[in-house]
Amino acid sequence: MFKSLETCGAEYGRLRSLEIGVTSRCNFRCAYCGAYDLLERQVLSPADVVRVIEALPDLERVKLSGGEVLLEFDLCEQIIGYCSSRGILTQVNSNGTLLDEEKFERLEAAGLGVLHVSLNHVETAAHAAFYRVSEKMFPRIVRAVERSVSSSSIDTVVETVLFDETEATLPEVHRFAAGLGVRRHEIQMEIPGVHQGYTGTLGQDRLCEAVARLVEARDPRCTLYVSCLSAHLPPGGAHWSRLAPLFRDPGVVRADCVEGKAQLHLHSNGDVLICELGCPEVIGNVFEEDLLTLYRTSARLRDFVRGKHEEGTHSCFRHCDRPGERRGASRGPAFLPVPRVRP
Numbered sequence: 001m002f003k004s005l006e007t008c009g010a011e012y013g014r015l016r017s018l019e020i021g022v023t024s025r026c027n028f029r030c031a032y033c034g035a036y037d038l039l040e041r042q043v044l045s046p047a048d049v050v051r052v053i054e055a056l057p058d059l060e061r062v063k064l065s066g067g068e069v070l071l072e073f074d075l076c077e078q079i080i081g082y083c084s085s086r087g088i089l090t091q092v093n094s095n096g097t098l099l100d101e102e103k104f105e106r107l108e109a110a111g112l113g114v115l116h117v118s119l120n121h122v123e124t125a126a127h128a129a130f131y132r133v134s135e136k137m138f139p140r141i142v143r144a145v146e147r148s149v150s151s152s153s154i155d156t157v158v159e160t161v162l163f164d165e166t167e168a169t170l171p172e173v174h175r176f177a178a179g180l181g182v183r184r185h186e187i188q189m190e191i192p193g194v195h196q197g198y199t200g201t202l203g204q205d206r207l208c209e210a211v212a213r214l215v216e217a218r219d220p221r222c223t224l225y226v227s228c229l230s231a232h233l234p235p236g237g238a239h240w241s242r243l244a245p246l247f248r249d250p251g252v253v254r255a256d257c258v259e260g261k262a263q264l265h266l267h268s269n270g271d272v273l274i275c276e277l278g279c280p281e282v283i284g285n286v287f288e289e290d291l292l293t294l295y296r297t298s299a300r301l302r303d304f305v306r307g308k309h310e311e312g313t314h315s316c317f318r319h320c321d322r323p324g325e326r327r328g329a330s331r332g333p334a335f336l337p338v339p340r341v342r343p
């Protein structure tokens with residue numbers, strides 16, 4: 001089920017989820033995103049992915065992310081088909097603009113579990129202006145969400161990033177999604193990232209207020225999942241006291257961080273990252289070392305797990321110089337290293 005790992009108190013010791021960045025190519029250029037245009041020199045083949053997954057005895061979930069994942073549709077379809085045959089839940093994270101009926105039918109046939117679509121606006125003009133994309137895009141996203149909601153096998157999730165663009169409109173986006181038939185709405189705290197130069201964050205008070213206002217305005221038919229709160233609000237602080245009662249409502253779910261603890265990110269060049277956006281530290285490469293061995297033996301990962309999950313002292317944003325400030329101009333694309341060994 002969606003976010004079951006994030007709500008079950010998953011412990012370090014079993015690698016239960018893998019996020020696979022199948023590509024960093026994207027048809028969008030979202031200013032806040034650090035996951036596109038990484039210019040990888042090597043793309044995992046379906047056989048590479050199967051080899052990695054086969055060696056993970058505790059794997060319960062595979063999330064396909066990117067870049068725009070569906071630019072690698074055939075690869076996604078093959079991974080989903082393989083995972084379904086093994087009883088592993090699959091999730092596709094997509095901007096929703098590349099889907100049509102044929103692709104939906106292929107995803108359903110492959111056994112896709114969750115389609116997770118980004119939605120930060122409620123109408124065409126604002127969407128097109130913010131993303132600097134054609135006005136054709138927003139209606140495509142809406143159609144994709146509606147088609148997904150009508151699927152008997154796919155669980156639809158809409159995700160909204162909480163950042164300055166959505167701070168005031170979050171309740172409106174939520175009601176819009178609920179009106180489309182969406183019953184799971186993920187609110188993702190913004191993650192500052194150095195890659196494209198975006199390090200703006202709202203600050204703790206504004207994040208806390210925005211979440212509280214949204215909960216008050218929640219459509220009772222739609223469950224809210226709030227992700228990455230602990231990246232911004234240290235556990236035990238005053239903001240937690242304010243928010244904790246809100247999570248007593250079964251329709252408002254706090255999705256705990258499982259990055260590094262029960263989930264790792266596998267990039268398409270074989271690099272293994274602790275968390276793609278929050279802690280993009282590379283702990284190894286699957287073309288050089290077995291993923292399970294990396295998970296069990298990486299000293300960097302162990303440090304992260306201790307600091308982030310056990311002692312609560314790790315800042316997810318240590319890769320940023322000054323979180324809370326926007327740098328302005330983009331630094332342009334980043335290059336990922338070429339794996340040193342290719343078996």
Ligand SMILES: C[S@@+](CC[C@H](N)C(=O)[O-])C[C@H]1O[C@@H](n2cnc3c(N)ncnc32)[C@H](O)[C@@H]1O
Nearest residue numbers: 032033035066067068093094095118159190191
């Ligand atoms: C990197 S995208 C890849 C999948 C797809 N292209 C999409 O937009 O949904 C995966 C998710 O990360 C979110 N995301 C991107 N940049 C982020 C940031 N700086 N902070 C928080 N979430 C972010 C996106 O909104 C999206 O829901």
Ligand code: SF4
Nearest residue numbers: 026028030033067095
């Ligand atoms: S958030 Fe998704 S759609 Fe936007 S640039 Fe990143 S990968 Fe592309």
